[in-house]
Amino acid sequence: MDYITITGLKVFAHHGVLEEEKKNGQDFYLNAKLFVDCHKAGVSDELRDALNYAEVCQFMTDEFKSDSYDLIEKACEELCRKLLLRYEQLEKVELKLDKPHAPIGLPFENVSVTMERAWHRAYLSFGSNMGDKKAYIEKGIQEIKEHPLIRNVKVSQLLETKPYGYVDQDVFLNGCLFLETLLLPEELLAFLHEVEQHADRKRVIVWGPRTLDMDIVFYDREVYDSEDLIIPHVDMQNREFVLKPLAELCPNYRHPILGQTVKQLLDQVQSIPQE
Template identity: 40%
Template sequence: MIHEAYLSLGTNMGNREDQLKEAVRQLEEQKSLRLLAVSSIYETDPVGFTDQPSFFNIVVKLKTSMTPDELLAACQEIENKLGRERIVRWGPRTIDLDILLYNHDNIKSDSLIIPHPRMTERAFVLIPLAEIDTAITLPGTSLPLEQYVKNVQGKEGVKLWKTADAFYRL
């Protein structure tokens, strides 16, 4: 069975654009998924732990035959290959891949919650997600994504850094 998923990618260490490109390239190498869209890069203020460099954030849309747990494992493998260390919660990172949405499913397990539990509070997730598809409705709601974008705090900390076409061509 083929599933639709959205991932958020973020980095604030090293060459941030190269980190994002390499993570997207490694996603493309996965035989069980196909990238459909890649958002522009947004430079964003850190959230939570704020004493760190700005982030680059993107969202990707994909089709996959992977289960949610298999997709999570693939994301974590890419994070490990790119040197991700989990030292400080919400701290600096070479790369972070989060599953935002998987079909229109609500999933809660010990290792995974979908939709991502804080995505509606994060402008750095909602803005690039809306760039890809404003018509998305979140599981368990009837509100379109654009309504969440309109109401989210912190939009002023999310700045377009490079357009999707200039960043990555599928």
Template identity: 50%
Template sequence: MDKIHIRDLELYCKHGVYPEETFLGQKFLFDVTLYTNTRPAGLTDDLEKSINYGEISNQIKDYMSKNTYKLLEAAAENLCRELLLTTKGLEKIHLEIKKPWAPVNLPLDTVSVEIERGWHTAYIAVGANMGETEKTVQEAIKEVGTIKDTTVTKVSTLIVTKPYGGVEQDDFLNGAMEVRTLLTPEELLAELHRIEAEHGRERVLRWGPRTLDLDIIFYDDLVMDSDELTIPHIDMQNRDFVVDPMAEIAPYKRHPIYGKTMKELKGELHGELIGAAK
């Protein structure tokens, strides 16, 4: 991805742990890398098709003047969030905040905090087979769209599927959605669990009936396995209630482990020949 650099933007701000820092203020230096697509601007020579680094510099100045933080970590986190939420075309930001006059009573050049934050694309499967399933699923989709720093960008058709896992129970209503989010996988999972709990979800029987099920299927091309979360969702390639809705909204999304698209996985699951001659 293309980059626009702002180096050593010098601002006088009032951030720090000690009272004199927040009262008197001190010098800070900002190194910013903006990740965006500069090709439209390069082809047209039109500033409106790029990110105006002058406006960004002044936005940083205004934001850091109007807000006070004790920690550089908090200042960096909140500044990145502000820029990502308000800057059209900004996909990712790399930020270093330097504090040349850090009060440590020792000779030093500078202290700094450096972070990288950006937008992520996640895919979430939704399902229910207890109560008013369609109402619950539709409400859940809307509620996912209200999660902080998260937007639902695509929603699949809802389909009725047979239960998975051998537990005798009612059919499920299933679907999938694409979301754009600033949250980490763990933060997103916590929000999904909150929504499930608000709809009466109880984790009693594995593969058993549930009022609402929200699972992260993909998060960018991340591959992770922890006690709380596995991405891609385990065994999703063998579950038609996941693969079919995913093939509808993201047919060319590739499984980061198997390297196959959702369209290909759907074909294999249903015994179809993808790309066969008509």
């Protein structure tokens, strides 16, 4: 991926744990890699097609000075987030923050923290089979669209499906959606649980009835496994009610473990004789 490098941008600011750091301030140095597609600007030679790095430097300076944080980790995190939210064409930021005048009391050259933050692409499945199903789904999707760290939400059509697993329950409305987010997998999961709770979701029966269910199916090309979350979704390849709306959004997306596209997985499921 293309990137623009900014090195040694000097900014006087008031970050630090000690009161004297907050009161007196000190010089910091910002070093950034801004990952952006430079092809269009490289062809046109027009500033309107480029990321204006002079403007970016001024933005970084103003934003870094606008607040006071105890930790350079916090200052770096906030600046990464602000850059990605301010400049839509930015895909990823690698930021190194130098604090050469840190009050350590020993001879040293520099103290720094380096972070890499990026927009991530995720696919979610959702469903409801209680109450006003469509209203629960629409409200949940609207909450997702309104999250400040989520953008470019695209939603499949809704389809009515028979229950899966525990079959003694009402039919479902199901669908999938695509989003870009700055949330990490566990953060996204926690947010989706909040959305479900706002729909009065109760986790009583596995695969049982629910007002709203939202699952992470894919997150970038990651294979992720924790106590609370597995990505790709562990059973998505067996669920037509996931694969069918997912194929509407990304038919050629390849499962990072199984190596097959969403359309191929859907074709396999649909080829199994129905009882």
